[in-house]
Amino acid sequence: MAENKIQSVSKNKKIWQFFWRSWAIQDSWNYERQMNMGFLYGLVPTLDRCYPNENDPEQLEKKKEAYRRHMAFYNCTPQTSAFVLGLSASMEEQYAENTASLNPDSINAMKTSLMGPLSGIGDSFFQGTIRVIAFGLGVSLAQQGSLLGPVLAMVISIIPSVLITWFAAKLGYEGGNAYLQKLQSGNMMDKVMYVCGIVGLMAVGGMVATLIGATTPATFSDGTLVIQDILDSIMPQMIPLALTGAMYALIKKGVKTGWLLVICIVGGIILSSLGILA
């Protein structure tokens, strides 16, 4: 067996490399293999350390093989990808040290099996919950003309992103397999999804009541009976709720996005001209 010396570098430096490179993973997102080049880019420092001597034909072949391996289809939330990068790097190092210790196909198998759950959990946390809350708050402040709105939205977005990426990279590299089993056995995924689901839905419920603000200027015959007052006494913000419900039904019916936008704009002009909504 060929002697293979892996160049060493401090563990913290490696983790920061996974950190920054997982954030850059979408830089060449494409239809064919999506984040494939992004994933390879994340592992480039590791692979270059594993196979430093390109003049050795055996090492060169191994290096090409490894580069090719990580050009495979990949798609996952950037923040949680740090975990997959860390875990892949530790597996690549193990394989480079001793080719008999690991079947290299298992690296891509691991990547493929992690993509689904980690992007599910990552997207519902970052896109479905954090983004919704951050920008729900941000918009309500921005509507009052406060610059604090966008600033607050960014602060709420950045803090969890930094923390999760860093710990994901660290956990993935230092013993991803063990943590993974722990995570799955403790139904951690279900718990996070459940909490995100409740918080997200309640926040959206609050937004329906506070951000739409549609009212009706209509009155009964002599103008003494204001319909909006009647509606408010039954349930404030009833019209926004009804509008959201109607749009939800249209989306569920499978009406195309383009048509829905047309319906919103034309419908708005008609309802406004008829004096039904304001």
Next chain:
Amino acid sequence: MESTLLSAVLVGLVGVFCMLDSRLLGRLNFEQPLIGATLVGLVLGDVQTGLAVGAATELVSMGLVQVGAAVPPDMVLGGIVAAAFACLTGASAETAMTIAIPVAVLGQLLGIVFRSIIVFLGHLADDAIEKGNFKVAYRMHIVWGTVLYSLMYFLPIFVAVYVGTDVVQAVVNMIPDWVTNGLNVASKILTAYGLALLLTMMINKGMTVFLILGFALASYLGLSVTAVSIFAVVLALILMSLKYGDGSGAAMASAGGADPDYDPLEDDDED
């Protein structure tokens, strides 16, 4: 005309910054209409207009998330261009919204074209690896990917702002009141659409009650979204520990575990 050129370049650079957020910074959310439009307001010296257009476009885009390969209308691009028009021509946020939507659809098409072009970079990288040109391979990602995605935002924004401002100004001046009022209502319906779109991704079986609870807290009790979110976090954590048996729940479960047939509600009749 010189100031238009400068504005077009500045707004284009704001667009590049927002786009690179999701490319190089793991989508920290600078790539959101609210942020893009506010930054446009800052560089063009009209923060209030930027905020107003940003809030309006953000609400529509709330539900638009890129899931897998499907590219939604690009409301970030729409919001940036609309904010630039509103700042440069003095149009209202509602009027700007009508500019945002066609631009967003254009952005969607451009997104599809560029994401297809990058497929070729992947094949160039494959070839480079075969030849042992490892640097060439990963530069396809970090250099050429960055360049292409930057152009994807810079070009349409620059052209729209540089060429379009006068045209839009003329059109805006002709818009009658009933259209302006109608667009005001339309922007509210669009907000309802954005939230509904978000809900289609979030509502699971048995979870609708939480939506109603959030709505009721805000509509009857007049709580803000912040307050509702805080209550929601607390409630969700309590329910989670009940549902999954953490904390005291776990203690009870393990107490019960000692005797698998133990049932606290069981009558002791047979004794």
